[in-house]
């Protein structure tokens with residue numbers, strides 16, 4: 001009887017935390033500028049560590065790099081995303097982080113990626129079939145200031161692994 005009760009209590013708590021987690025999911029998109037030109041190896045090192053850590057934190061997203069600028073989408077449990085973003089903001093490898101989009105979500109846009117990545121300076125990426133009007137613009141806040149949904153248009157363009 002006691003065991004049964006204990007089990008019930010645990011399952012209620014985990015059901016609760018599941019509901020809680022779903023209701024507090026958020027997505028945050030920012031742009032920033034690199035402090036130095038990143039070599040392929042430096043980008044790779046950043047990604048390997050970020051993917052490992054994001055996986056353990058339940059964070060998914062997409063990172064774009066172009067000509068010294070980054071755009072990144074982070075999604076997951078609200079407090080976890082905010083805490084990770086604070087860490088990322090103080091990373092000496094970049095500066096001038098500016099949030100473009102910060103909103104609650106009910107489902108992830110990048111669920112298959114612990115952190116997808118595209119280097120838009122790569123000529124192979126520029127010849128990707130399809131079109132997005134932001135492809136040829138710099139990844140800066142100015143590009144997206146008048147059209148905040150534009151960052152999702154660009155990120156979504158690469159979502160399917162294009």
Ligand SMILES: Cc1cc2nc3c(=O)[nH]c(=O)nc-3n(C[C@H](O)[C@H](O)[C@H](O)COP(=O)(O)O)c2cc1C
Nearest residue numbers: 046049050051053054070072087088091093094115
């Ligand atoms: C543009 C940029 C994007 C980053 N994205 C992530 C990320 O998605 N996840 C992550 O854990 N670290 C990311 N980092 C690295 C963090 O700033 C930080 O170095 C790392 O989280 C610390 O890892 P640690 O806990 O092993 O010290 C990023 C750094 C930069 C410059």
